[in-house]
Amino acid sequence: MNNNKVRVRFAPSPTGGLHLGGVRTVLYNYLFARHHGGDFVLRIEDTDQSRFVAGAEEYIMQCLDWCGIQPDESPLKPGAYGPYRQSERKPMYAQYAHQLVEQGNAYIAFDTTEDLESMREQYKTEHHNAQYDGRTRAFMRNSLTLTKEEVDALLTSNTPHVIRIKMPQNETVVFTDMIRGEVSFDTNLVDDKVLLKADGMPTYHLAVVVDDYLMNISHAFRGEEWLPSAPVHLLLWKYLGWEAAMPQWAHLPLILKPDGNGKLSKRDGDRLGFPVFAMDWTDPRSMEQTTGFRERGFLPEAFTNMLAMLGWNSGMEQELFTMDELVQHFSIDRVHKAGAKFDYEKAKWFNQQYIQKTDNARLAELVQPFIADKNIAIQDEKLATVMGLVKERLHLLSEFWDQASFFFVRPETIDVTAIQAKWNDTTRQFFVLLAQKLGAAADWNHVAIEEVFNGAIAESGTKKGEAMLPLRVMLVGGKFGPGVFAIAEQIGKAETVGRIDAALKQL
RNA sequence: GCCGUGUUGGUCAAUCGGUUAAGACGCCUCCCUUUCACGGAGGAAUGACGGGUUCGACUCCCGUACAUGGUACCA
Numbered sequence: 001m002n003n004n005k006v007r008v009r010f011a012p013s014p015t016g017g018l019h020l021g022g023v024r025t026v027l028y029n030y031l032f033a034r035h036h037g038g039d040f041v042l043r044i045e046d047t048d049q050s051r052f053v054a055g056a057e058e059y060i061m062q063c064l065d066w067c068g069i070q071p072d073e074s075p076l077k078p079g080a081y082g083p084y085r086q087s088e089r090k091p092m093y094a095q096y097a098h099q100l101v102e103q104g105n106a107y108i109a110f111d112t113t114e115d116l117e118s119m120r121e122q123y124k125t126e127h128h129n130a131q132y133d134g135r136t137r138a139f140m141r142n143s144l145t146l147t148k149e150e151v152d153a154l155l156t157s158n159t160p161h162v163i164r165i166k167m168p169q170n171e172t173v174v175f176t177d178m179i180r181g182e183v184s185f186d187t188n189l190v191d192d193k194v195l196l197k198a199d200g201m202p203t204y205h206l207a208v209v210v211d212d213y214l215m216n217i218s219h220a221f222r223g224e225e226w227l228p229s230a231p232v233h234l235l236l237w238k239y240l241g242w243e244a245a246m247p248q249w250a251h252l253p254l255i256l257k258p259d260g261n262g263k264l265s266k267r268d269g270d271r272l273g274f275p276v277f278a279m280d281w282t283d284p285r286s287m288e289q290t291t292g293f294r295e296r297g298f299l300p301e302a303f304t305n306m307l308a309m310l311g312w313n314s315g316m317e318q319e320l321f322t323m324d325e326l327v328q329h330f331s332i333d334r335v336h337k338a339g340a341k342f343d344y345e346k347a348k349w350f351n352q353q354y355i356q357k358t359d360n361a362r363l364a365e366l367v368q369p370f371i372a373d374k375n376i377a378i379q380d381e382k383l384a385t386v387m388g389l390v391k392e393r394l395h396l397l398s399e400f401w402d403q404a405s406f407f408f409v410r411p412e413t414i415d416v417t418a419i420q421a422k423w424n425d426t427t428r429q430f431f432v433l434l435a436q437k438l439g440a441a442a443d444w445n446h447v448a449i450e451e452v453f454n455g456a457i458a459e460s461g462t463k464k465g466e467a468m469l470p471l472r473v474m475l476v477g478g479k480f481g482p483g484v485f486a487i488a489e490q491i492g493k494a495e496t497v498g499r500i501d502a503a504l505k506q507l
Numbered sequence: 508g509c510c511g512u513g514u515u516g517g518u519c520a521a522u523c524g525g526u527u528a529a530g531a532c533g534c535c536u537c538c539c540u541u542u543c544a545c546g547g548a549g550g551a552a553u554g555a556c557g558g559g560u561u562c563g564a565c566u567c568c569c570g571u572a573c574a575u576g577g578u579a580c581c582a
Contacts, residue, residue: 004526011582012582013581013582014517015564017582022581031572037516042556045582047581047582048580048581048582051581051582056564087582102578109580113580115559116579117581124508124581125508126508127508127509128508128509129509129578131578150560160580161529161581164580172520180512180513182509183511185511188511189510189511189578190510190578191578191579193579193580194580195577195580196580197580198580199580203579203581203582204581204582208582223576224511224512224513224575224576224577225575225576225577225582226576226577226582227511227512227576227577228510228511228512228576228577228578229577230511252545253511253512253575254576256574256575258518261574261575263575263576263577276519288577309519309520309531310519311519312582313519313520313521315521315522316530317521317529317530317531318530319519319531319532336519336520337512337513338512338513338514338574339512339513339520339574339575339576340518340520341517341518341519342518342519342520343517343518343532343533345518345532345533346518346519346531346533348532349531349532349533350532356545388546392545392546393543393544393545394544397541401544403544413574417540429575465540465541465542466541468541468542469541470544473542473543476542478542478543479542479543480542480543480544481542481543481544482542482544483540484515484542506538
């Protein structure tokens with residue numbers, strides 16, 4: 001079944017927002033596929049009915065789209081290996097589970113939740129947590145302990161049951177992980193995982209093996225949290241007779257929270273003030289809203305570049321890579337083994353770098369959502385010009401309005417105390433004169449404005465250093481922003497004079 | 508507890524037995540800039556610990572510590 005074509009898959013569960021770690025897993029899958037000229041497929045793992053969240057699947061696809069990652073095959077773009085939602089593949093799994101039962105590699109178990117709880121209670125010791133394994137399965141109600149007649153009777157009376165893998169005794173499962181090298185497990189310490197649930201749905205363990213086989217997956221990347229269950233998957237490939245077609249595995253390191261320890265979670269983002277999801281997510285049940293990197297003002301290419309570098313590096317000094325360059329340089333063996341702590345400051349730096357090299361017209365377009373609530377009509381051209389003036393002080397698109405509002409509306413308040421430090425009769429006279437001269441100016445561009453300003457300085461006997469800051473504050477409201485004369489040029493003659501006059505009245 | 512995985516400055520990290528142990532973020536100083544930023548030049552800061560192996564270990568091996576993941580009819 002396995003030809004040599006590289007085929008990888010990203011297989012999320014539609015249970016909520018797509019967080020950083022998820023996006024990075026997609027990214028690495030995608031980069032690997034493109035690097036090797038292979039296929040990247042999106043498969044939805046919706047086998048847990050109870051955790052299914054409406055809209056999550058669409059949301060995930062929108063996130064990929066925003067990131068510039070297009071699957072070659074997905075529920076919306078079926079290829080030759082559909083369907084691409086596990087819920088729609090439900091009938092395919094049972095036959096394999098039953099095949100395993102017939103072969104003696106799996107068995108049927110009738111235990112209730114209460115049975116399992118009391119078993120765990122009864123057999124746990126100080127040193128071990130009890131699990132359903134080679135030892136305890138002998139005490140449970142399953143097709144290994146019941147007679148064939150009893151099992152048949154239970155089955156015909158529709159008694160709820162699951163199918164569990166029968167872990168072998170005293171074997172060592174060894175495999176080579178593309179990132180970690182050789183990894184081995186003692187089968188005595190792995191429990192008899194449920195393969196097929198009572199509702200007829202497969203668990204992840206069965207589904208991932210069956211689907212990866214049927215979809216001809218050649219390389220499988222997933223988070224490190226899956227490493228402990230790898231022996232179950234390995235054995236399944238073997239028992240199903242598919243060993244030769246088994247994909248190569250790579251268990252990606254985790255993304256950790258910046259402070260303290262542990263896996264990065266949505267709560268950490270809320271707590272420390274940064275996004276964790278790619279895009280805004282609203283939980284349909286609680287209506288709780290979580291902001292995403294997109295809505296926080298990240299450019300998608302900055303976001304993906306930053307994520308690519310979190311756990312991988314090219315070995316070169318270069319840190320800024322286009323998607324094409326990432327595809328070109330990506331290699332799975334340069335992925336780190338250890339988890340990486342997320343650093344929001346560095347993330348913002350990446351974004352700042354991308355803002356600097358993105359042209360003003362595109363930035364003007366991207367910033368629209370962030371000024372939509374200001375209720376001001378701004379021509380695209382002016383917005384782009386202003387963007388060019390302020391972009392070098394932006395780390396996030398969302399900071400635009402704070403840095404540029406004065407170009408479009410007169411500041412409601414100005415920092416009067418900043419002016420007062422330089423204020424006296426001479427400066428007052430200067431500004432009266434300046435307003436007059438500017439009002440009479442023939443040309444209106446920053447060079448001409450500065451000439452007028454210099455002329456007024458000479459005439460009034462003030463020093464330029466005494467007047468520059470006050471002028472800035474009058475126009476801007478505070479001590480920030482691009483060159484004053486460029487600002488004056490942009491806001492126009494009438495408004496410039498108007499702001500000076502208004503300030504004069506306050507001083 | 509048990510099992511797995513990991514450990515180079517505060518963070519991301521290069522190094523794949525021999526280096527003054529790169530670089531980036533952040534931080535500090537200075538320059539540029541009559542604001543803020545950009546930019547430029549400097550600076551502080553690193554191999555968890557203990558044993559081996561070796562002429563020589565950040566690099567290989569063992570142990571300890573610490574961290575992290577798993578230990579569900581969730582993925």
